[in-house]
Structures are given as C-alpha cells and as structure tokens.
Amino acid sequence: xxxxxxxxxxxxxxxxxxxxxxxxxxxxxxxxxxxxxxxxxxxxxxxxxxxxxxxxxxxxxxxxxxxxxxxxxxxxxxxxxxxxxxxxxxxxxxxxxxxxxxxxxxxxxxxxxxxxxxxxxxxxxxxxxxxxxxxxxxxxxxxxxxxxxxxxxxxxxxxxxxxxxxxxxxxxxxxxxxxxxxxxxxxxxxxxxxxxxxxxxxxxxxxxxxxxxxxxxxxxxxxxxxxxxxxxxxxxxxxxxxxxxxxxxxxxxxxxxxxxxxxxxxxxxxxxxxxxxxxxxxxxxxxxxxxxxxxxxxxxxxxxxxxxxxxxxxxxxxxxxxxxxxxxxxxxxxxxxxxxxxxxxxxxxxxxxxxxxxxxxxxxxxxxxxxxxxxxxxxxxxxxxxxxxxxxxx
Amino acid sequence: xxxxxxxxxxxxxxxxxxxxxxxxxxxxxxxxxxxxxxxxxxxxxxxxxxxxxxxxxxxxxxxxxxxxxxxxxxxxxxxxxxxxxxxxxxxxxxxxxxxxxxxxxxxxxxxxxxxxxxxxxxxxxxxxxxxxxxxxxxxxxxxxxxxx
Numbered sequence: 001x002x003x004x005x006x007x008x009x010x011x012x013x014x015x016x017x018x019x020x021x022x023x024x025x026x027x028x029x030x031x032x033x034x035x036x037x038x039x040x041x042x043x044x045x046x047x048x049x050x051x052x053x054x055x056x057x058x059x060x061x062x063x064x065x066x067x068x069x070x071x072x073x074x075x076x077x078x079x080x081x082x083x084x085x086x087x088x089x090x091x092x093x094x095x096x097x098x099x100x101x102x103x104x105x106x107x108x109x110x111x112x113x114x115x116x117x118x119x120x121x122x123x124x125x126x127x128x129x130x131x132x133x134x135x136x137x138x139x140x141x142x143x144x145x146x147x148x149x150x151x152x153x154x155x156x157x158x159x160x161x162x163x164x165x166x167x168x169x170x171x172x173x174x175x176x177x178x179x180x181x182x183x184x185x186x187x188x189x190x191x192x193x194x195x196x197x198x199x200x201x202x203x204x205x206x207x208x209x210x211x212x213x214x215x216x217x218x219x220x221x222x223x224x225x226x227x228x229x230x231x232x233x234x235x236x237x238x239x240x241x242x243x244x245x246x247x248x249x250x251x252x253x254x255x256x257x258x259x260x261x262x263x264x265x266x267x268x269x270x271x272x273x274x275x276x277x278x279x280x281x282x283x284x285x286x287x288x289x290x291x292x293x294x295x296x297x298x299x300x301x302x303x304x305x306x307x308x309x310x311x312x313x314x315x316x317x318x319x320x321x322x323x324x325x326x327x328x329x330x331x332x333x334x335x336x337x338x339x340x341x342x343x344x345x346x347x348x349x350x351x352x353x354x355x356x357x358x359x360x361x362x363x364x365x366x367x368x369x370x371x372x373x374x375x376x377x378x379x380x381x382x383x384x385x386x387x388x389x390x391x392x393x394x
Numbered sequence: 395x396x397x398x399x400x401x402x403x404x405x406x407x408x409x410x411x412x413x414x415x416x417x418x419x420x421x422x423x424x425x426x427x428x429x430x431x432x433x434x435x436x437x438x439x440x441x442x443x444x445x446x447x448x449x450x451x452x453x454x455x456x457x458x459x460x461x462x463x464x465x466x467x468x469x470x471x472x473x474x475x476x477x478x479x480x481x482x483x484x485x486x487x488x489x490x491x492x493x494x495x496x497x498x499x500x501x502x503x504x505x506x507x508x509x510x511x512x513x514x515x516x517x518x519x520x521x522x523x524x525x526x527x528x529x530x531x532x533x534x535x536x537x538x539x540x541x542x
Contacts, residue, residue, distance in 0.1 A: 013459075082486045092455055105404035108412060115419060118447030125446060132493035133502050138438035143429045148443065150422025154415040161411020162403050196471035198478055206479040209526070210486045217487065217519050231515040232490045234499065234508050245506035252503070 012096035019203050020093050023180050026170040027204055028087035029163065033156065035080040036120070040153050042073035046298060047146055049380055060350040063377030067296035070380075071222035074300025077127045078218050082210035084120055109162045116155035119148050131234045131299040221301040237303035241365045244295065244303045247381055250366035253333035255387050263371050264389075265315075265355070269327070271393035273320030280371050283357060286310045286318075291352035297381040307375045309356035312391070313349045321393050323349075329374050330390040341374065341383035343391075352377050355388060458485070476531035483523045491516040 046069060048056045059065075101107035123145065130141045137144065173180040198206060220230030220237070227237050235245045250256045260280045267276040289311050296302035316325055327343040347353055353376035357364065364370040369386025376384065430436055462481070469477045491512060499507035 078490070081490065082482075085486065086482070088450060089455065089458070092451075092459075095451060103404065105408060109404070109408070112412075112415065114444065114447055117450065118443045118445075121446035121450050122443050126442075128490065129493065129498075132498045133507060134493050134496075134498040137442055138432075139426075139430050139435040143426060144439055144442070147422045147426035147429075147439075150425060151419045151443070152422075154418030154420070154422060156415070157418060158408075158412050158415035161408045161415070164407060165403050196474040198475050202475060202479065206482050209479070210483040213483050213519075213523055213526075214486060214490055217490070231510070231519045232487065232494065234494060235506065236509050239509040240506035245509075246504060249504050 009096065009098040012093075012098070015093045017197065019198070019200070020090055022166055023170045024090045024200065024204065025087065026163075026167040026180075028083055028090060028207065029167060030171075032080060032083050032087055032120075033160065035076050035083060036123075036152065036156060038076045039073055039080065039123070040149055042069045042076070043146070043149055045069055046073060046380070047142075050142075050298070050382070057344070058378070060344070060346045060353070060377050063352065064294055064296075065378050066380055067222065067294045067302040070296055070298055070300050071219070071302065074127070074131070075215055075219050075222075077124060078214045079211040080120075081124050081128070081214060082207055084124060086207045086210075088117065109158065112155050112158040115151050116159055119152035119155060122148050123152060133234075218300075222296075224303070233301065235297075235299070235301035237301060241367045242359055242362060244305060245297075245301060246367045247297055247299075248338055248386065250370075250387075253331075253335050253387070255333055256366045258332065258366070258371055258387065260371060265372060266390045267315050267319040267321075267393060268390060269393040271321050271325040271327070272316070276315070276319045280357075283310055283355065283372060286314060288357075289351070289354060291354055291375070291377075293352060293375055293377055295375075295381050295384060296379075302381075306360050307354055307356040308358040308361065309354040309372065309375070311351060312343065312353045312355055312374070312376075313351070315355065315391065316348060316393060319393065325393050327394070328392040329385040329388055330392060331385050332387040332389040338382050338385065341379075341385045343374075343376070347376050347379065350377055473531075476527050476534075479530070480524055480527035483527070484520055487519050487523060488516065491519070 046066075049058045049066065052058065101110055126135075126137075126141060126145050126148070129135060130145070135141050170180040214232070216226065216229055217232040218230060219233075220226035220228065221233035221235045222237070224237055230236055237244060240246050263280050265276070265278045265280075265283060267278075269275075287310070288308050290306060290308045292304055292306050294302045294304045312327070316327070324345045325348060326345050327348050329341045329343060331339050333339060343353065354374070355372050356369075356375045357372055359368060364373060369388070372388045373386040374384055374388055426439055427436065430439065462478075465481060466474060466478070494508045494510070494512040495516060497508065497512075
C-alpha cells in the first residue's frame with residue numbers, strides 16, 4: 001500500500017515527489033514482470049539449446065528462430081534497465097517504513113525482496129557486463145546468470161502474490177476510466193514538492209522513452225536496418241573481417257595460418273561405411289551450394305551472410321552414412337571451449353547445413369574459420385564450429 | 395487518506411505464492427551450488443546477489459537522488475519537466491555506455507567487440523536524446539499556446 005509520511009521514522013529521508021505511489025509501482029511492476037518473463041523464457045530456451053537434456057529437441061527450422069530468441073532476450077534485458085531503476089525509485093521510500101514489519105507475513109514478504117531486487121540488478125548488470133566482456137566475479141557467467149534467473153523468478157512469484165490485489169485495483173480502476181483509490185493524480189501535490197514536475201503520464205512516458213532509447217541504440221546489433229543507430233551495442237553486424245563480427249578469433253586458438261598441405265577433413269565414426277579423408281581441393285571440387293543464414297550469437301548480435309560450401313548431407317552420403325545419422329563436429333584446435341558441436345539428424349540432413357569454404361563469394365578468412373566452417377540453420381553461433389577438422393558420425 | 399500496509403495482501407494467495415516461490419528459488423540456488431563446488435565461487439555469487447541490492451539501495455539510489463535534487467534546483471520551474479525527462483533518459487544512456495567507454499573488451503584482442511569510438515557514440519546518442527526531448531517540449535509549448 002501507499003507510503004505515508006507518518007509511517008516514516010524521523011531519521012528517514014523525506015521524499016517530496018508525488019511519483020512515489022502505488023499506481024506507478026503497479027504499472028512499472030507489470031512492465032517489469034512481462035520483461036523478466038520474456039527474458040526468463042528465452043533464456044531457458046537458449047540454455048537448453050546449449051545444454052540439452054535427452055527430452056529437448058531443437059529443430060533446424062525456422063532458420064532464424066535462435067536469432068529472434070537471442071535478440072529478444074538481450075533487447076528485453078536492456079529495455080528492463082530503466083524500468084527497474086525507475087521502479088526501485090518509485091518504491092524507494094518503502095525501504096524506510098517503520099516498523100519494518102507488522103506481521104510474520106509482511107516480514108517474509110519483505111525478506112523476499114532481497115533476492116528479488118538483488119537478483120534483478122544482478123541479472124541486468126551481469127548480462128550487460130557479459131556482452132562487454134566484463135566479468136569481475138569468481139563464478140561462471142552462464143551458471144550464475146542462469147541460477148539467478150530462477151531465484152529472481154521465484155522471488156517474483158512471492159512478490160506478485162503479495163501485490164496482486166493492489167495492482168489489480170489500479171488496472172481495474174483505469175480500465176473503468178477512474179482514478180485508482182490510492183492514486184496521487186487526483187490528490188494535491190505532496191508537501192514540499194517543487195512545482196513544474198512531470199505528470200504521471202509524462203513520468204511513465206519518460207520511463208518508456210528511456211527504455212525505447214536503449215532499445216533503439218542497441219537493437220541494430222541484430223536488426224540490420226537500425227545498425228547505424230547501434231551506438232551502445234558492443235557489436236556492429238557490419239563491422240569485422242569480411243564485413244561481420246567474430247566471437248572467437250583465430251589468434252586465440254592458434255589457427256591464424258592453417259597449412260592447406262596438411263589439412264584434411266575427416267568423416268569418420270560408427271555411422272559411416274567408408275571413412276573419408278578429404279583435402280581442401282577435394283572439398284572445393286565437390287558440388288558447392290549457397291545458403292543465406294544468420295550467425296546468431298548468444299550475446300544478442302546476429303547477421304545474415306551468404307555462405308558457399310559443401311552440404312554436410314552430401315559428405316555423409318559420400319561416406320555411406322545411414323539415413324538419420326547424427327554427427328559431432330570437431331575443430332582443429334585443442335581449446336575445450338567451442339571445440340565441438342552436435343548436429344542432430346534434422347540439422348545434418350538439412351539442405352542448408354553446409355561445411356562452408358566461402359562467404360559472400362570470398363574464401364573464408366582465418367577469423368571466420370578458414371579452411372572450412374560449419375554453418376547451419378537455427379543454430380547458436382557457438383555451435384557454428386569454425387576450423388572444422390572432423391565429422392564424427394553415429 | 396491512504397491506507398498503510400495492511401494484512402489484506404497476505405491472504406491464502408500470498409502463502410501459496412510463497413510456497414511456490416521458495417521452491418523455485420531453492421531450485422535456482424541448487425543449480426548454482428551443484429555446478430559450483432568451490433567455496434570462492436559460492437561466496438562470490440552470494441556477495442554479488444546481496445551486494446547488488448545493498449549497492450543499489452545505499453549508494454546508487456542516494457547518489458542519484460542527491461544529484462537530481464541539486465539539478466532540480468539549478469533549473470527554472472518552467473523547464474524542469476523536459477529537463478527532468480532528458481536527464482532520466484541521459485542517465486540510462488550513460489549507464490549503458492560505461493563499459494564500452496571503459497574499453498572492457500580491449501584485453502581480449504578482438505577488435506570486433508566494442509568496435510566504435512564510444513566517446514563519439516555516446517555523445518551522438520545523447521545529442522539524439524536531447525533533440526527528441528527538445529522537440530517534445532517545444533510541441534508541448536506550442537500546443538499549450540494554441541489551446542489557450
């Protein structure tokens with residue numbers, strides 16, 4: 001319920017803005033609830049794609065689904081930054097309410113605000129930090145961000161259960177065209193407030209504009225038409241060797257200068273009748289196909305490129321693999337990070353899943369995976385294995 | 395007048411929500427502990443979770459409040475509404491620009507991360523914000539004048 005002046009101890013600061021009220025808290029709460037739910041669902045999907053259980057199947061189509069999932073996850077997280085800051089400011093006086101609780105239920109409810117507020121700030125800070133390669137903590141980003149997401153959603157369930165009635169009253173009153181009972185719009189300005197302040201509409205509009213501005217200045221990292229406005233995004237889809245970004249550089253895995261004389265692509269494993277060992281020239285002599293597919297990073301940037309190379313299914317067929325075969329793609333380097341990726345049977349047989357030798361009609365540069373890289377529809381960027389050495393078929 | 399915090403919001407719905415919420419929170423905590431056996435990692439996680447709350451409430455929010463209070467007094471009443479709006483938007487723009495401005499990706503040796511000159515980029519973003527806010531304020535003034 002509303003913060004009232006008389007529930008404040010004398011030592012607490014006086015808040016003179018009329019924006020500290022239930023209606024603002026309700027609207028911002030609804031917006032945050034939606035934003036965090038979108039982030040949570042897209043985040044869990046992304047987590048399952050990278051670390052699937054036996055029950056989880058991620059299809060090869062639609063080709064751009066992963067790209068949309070990650071664009072939505074990151075953009076919604078960015079949009080939530082102003083929503084959270086403003087929401088916490090609206091309810092800030094409640095922090096100084098005295099006595100701190102009047103019942104066990106209220107004590108529990110307020111205690112659950114610690115994981116809710118701490119966790120929400122944690123998720124946005126670590127999320128924005130991660131895409132900017134800022135990880136000043138002693139745990140894995142993926143583990144921490146994922147676990148904190150569950151903690152925040154749990155705390156959010158508690159919070160929603162506690163605030164359901166007051167929020168429903170605000171929405172219901174507005175839908176009827178009335179001012180909610182606890183609204184300050186009809187009430188006189190709070191004592192001590194300076195004149196000329198923002199109306200409620202302008203205050204919430206400003207918050208929406210702040211979220212919109214952050215979206216506008218970042219979404220171009222995945223939505224190409226707005227790329228020149230991606231002023232605050234850590235990536236530009238048009239910036240990098242051959243015109244698009246790199247996640248893993250060739251230098252970081254020691255593959256800046258692969259000698260084609262030594263290079264062989266092997267197609268091996270229990271699933272093939274005749275193992276193959278192909279030179280680069282062998283690959284280049286096979287039928288080449290073109291596919292326009294996105295590189296879509298878990299970090300939210302993505303870019304469509306035209307890839308040319310050999311269909312994986314042609315390679316599997318040549319090796320005499322059974323239909324419905326699955327494969328593990330193995331890179332030339334020994335670094336455990338992003339060394340292998342999995343191709344489901346749907347991915348392996350998709351006509352657009354290529355072992356690409358070229359991009360936009362140019363031979364791949366080392367940073368994009370020369371001599372050959374995997375590119376397939378609807379796969380996270382970290383699974384588009386570069387510098388491919390081997391397909392292990394089963 | 396307004397009602398102080400009541401027990402009305404602590405009916406059966408609250409207790410059911412609490413049970414579900416605590417279970418989900420427990421699952422999240424278990425996920426982390428299971429994947430992070432090291433004490434240092436666990437301590438870091440808890441410090442970050444609680445620290446985020448404490449830093450927001452005791453450092454970030456008071457600093458912003460004091461800055462806003464001072465700025466509000468420096469700006470004439472008739473301009474305060476658009477300036478206030480512009481400052482809120484500028485604030486979050488600068489917040490998001492902090493890590494690129496600090497060049498946090500520089501040590502990685504991958505020039506495709508943070509590829510821009512972020513001083514120019516941030517100033518450009520702020521110029522766009524204030525152009526938008528200025529237009530909004532001007533349109534508001536003109537409308538006010540034509541309606542009165």
